[in-house]
Amino acid sequence: MRLLSYQxxxxxxxxxxxxxxxxxxxxxxxxxxRGMRQLLEMGADGRQRVAQLSGNSGRLDPAGxxxxxxxxxxxxxxxxxxxxxxxxxxxxxxxxxEPVVFCKFPTAxxxxxxxxRLPAVSGKVDYEAELVVVIGREGRNIPREQALEYxxxxxxxxxxxxxxxxxxxxxxxxLLGKTFDSFAPMGPDLVTPDEVGDxxxxxxxxxxxxxTMQNSSTRQLIFSIDQLIAYISQVCTLCPGDxxxxxTPPGVGAARKPPVYxxxxxxxxxxxxxLGTLSNPVVAxx
Ligand code: MN
Numbered sequence: 001m002r003l004l005s006y007q008x009x010x011x012x013x014x015x016x017x018x019x020x021x022x023x024x025x026x027x028x029x030x031x032x033x034r035g036m037r038q039l040l041e042m043g044a045d046g047r048q049r050v051a052q053l054s055g056n057s058g059r060l061d062p063a064g065x066x067x068x069x070x071x072x073x074x075x076x077x078x079x080x081x082x083x084x085x086x087x088x089x090x091x092x093x094x095x096x097x098e099p100v101v102f103c104k105f106p107t108a109x110x111x112x113x114x115x116x117r118l119p120a121v122s123g124k125v126d127y128e129a130e131l132v133v134v135i136g137r138e139g140r141n142i143p144r145e146q147a148l149e150y151x152x153x154x155x156x157x158x159x160x161x162x163x164x165x166x167x168x169x170x171x172x173x174x175l176l177g178k179t180f181d182s183f184a185p186m187g188p189d190l191v192t193p194d195e196v197g198d199x200x201x202x203x204x205x206x207x208x209x210x211x212t213m214q215n216s217s218t219r220q221l222i223f224s225i226d227q228l229i230a231y232i233s234q235v236c237t238l239c240p241g242d243x244x245x246x247x248t249p250p251g252v253g254a255a256r257k258p259p260v261y262x263x264x265x266x267x268x269x270x271x272x273x274x275l276g277t278l279s280n281p282v283v284a285x286x
Contacts, residue, residue: 001050002189003153005036005068006060007111012072014039015065017189018055022065025050028058036071036190040136040152040240068111070155070190071134076242077104077184079130079159080228081174083247084220090255099223099231104159104179104245112187112278117285118262119180122162125262128248129206129214129270131199132157133225134190135242142233147226150238153190154199156270156278157245158206160184160262163254185270185280186243196274199225203273204249209266216249 002017014025014036025032025039032049033039039046081100082088088095110116118125136152159178166177196202199218206214223231228244253260262268266282 001192001195003036003039003050003070003192004187004189005070005072007066007068012036012068015060016050016053018053021055022060022062023053023055024058024060025053026058028053028055035073037073037241040134043137066111067113067188069109069186071186071241071243072109072111074106074109074241074243075239076236077106077108077245078232078242079103079178079245080223080247083222084216084249085222086216086220086250087248087252090250090252095222099228101232102174102178104184107181108179108184110182110185110280112185113280114182114185115281115283116158116160116185116262116268117180117182117283118264119162119285122164122177122180123261124163124254124259126161126163126253127206127208127213127262127268128159128161128252129204129272130157130159130245130248131202131204131218131272132186133199133229133244133246135229135238135244136240138237138239140233140237142230142238144226144230147229148193150229151193151225152240153192154196154275155186155190156188156272156275157243158185158268158270158278158280159245159248184245185278187278188276191275202275205271206251207269207271208260213253213260214249214251218246220249221246
C-alpha cells in the first residue's frame with residue numbers, strides 16, 4: 001500500500017494509491033481521519049478500513065494533488081549519523097560502537113518538490129540520501145525481535161546538512177547544521193512494509209543535476225532498522241508518525257576533492273528501490 005499526504009484547500013489530507021487511482025481516505029470513508037498521523041494512531045483498524053476502500057468515492061485528480069511529506073507534522077525527526085561504514089571512513093570518523101543519534105526540528109520537514117532553501121549564513125550545504133522509517137505504533141523499550149512490528153512504512157529522505165554549522169561550532173553538537181528550515185525533505189509516499197519486503201536490501205541513490213553522487217544499498221547499514229528502533233526506544237517513547245532518518249551512504253559533497261556544495265538552481269533526487277524518487281530544487285533563502 002502506498003499512502004501519501006497532500007495539501008488541500010482546507011489543510012493537509014491523506015490519500016492512498018488504489019491501482020491507477022488516488023483516493024482521499026476521509027472522503028471515501030468519513031470514519032477515516034484527514035491526517036496521516038491520526039490514521040497511523042488508528043492502528044490495525046485504520047489499516048483495515050483503508051484496505052477495504054473500493055475507489056468508488058473520494059477519487060482525486062492526480063494532476064491537482066500537491067504532495068506533502070508523508071507525515072507533514074511528525075512529533076520527532078530522529079536521525080542516525082555515520083551508519084554506513086564507507087561513509088564513516090570518507091568522513092574520517094571511526095565506525096561507532098553504538099548508533100550516533102541526533103535530531104531535526106519538525107520545522108525542517110519539506111515536501112516533495114519543495115525548494116531546499118540555502119541559508120545566507122552557511123556556505124557549505126551538503127546533500128545526504130537516506131532511507132526513512134515511519135513509526136506506526138507507540139512503544140517504549142521495544143525488543144529488537146518485535147521492532148519491525150512498530151514500522152508503519154518507509155519513504156525517501158534527504159538529510160540536508162550545513163557542514164560549517166554541523167562540525168565547526170562549539171560543543172560538538174550537530175543539531176543546528178541539520179535543522180535549518182527545509183532541511184528534511186521526505187516523500188513521495190509512505191510505502192507499507194508488505195510492499196517493501198526486507199528494508200535491509202534496498203538500493204539507494206542520489207543524483208545532483210542528473211549526475212549520480214551516491215549509489216549504495218541498505219545492506220551496508222551498520223545498525224539495522226530493528227536495532228535502531230530497539231536502541232532509541234530505550235530512551236524515549238516512539239509514537240505513531242515519528243520518523244527515523246537511518247544514515248547516508250558514501251559520496252557526500254564534503255568528502256569530495258574538490259568539495260561539492262549545493263547552490264541555487266540545483267536539483268537533488270533521492271531514489272530508493274520500491275519507494276520512488278524524492279526530488280527537490282535548491283534556492284537561495286534570500
Ligand atoms: Mn545523515
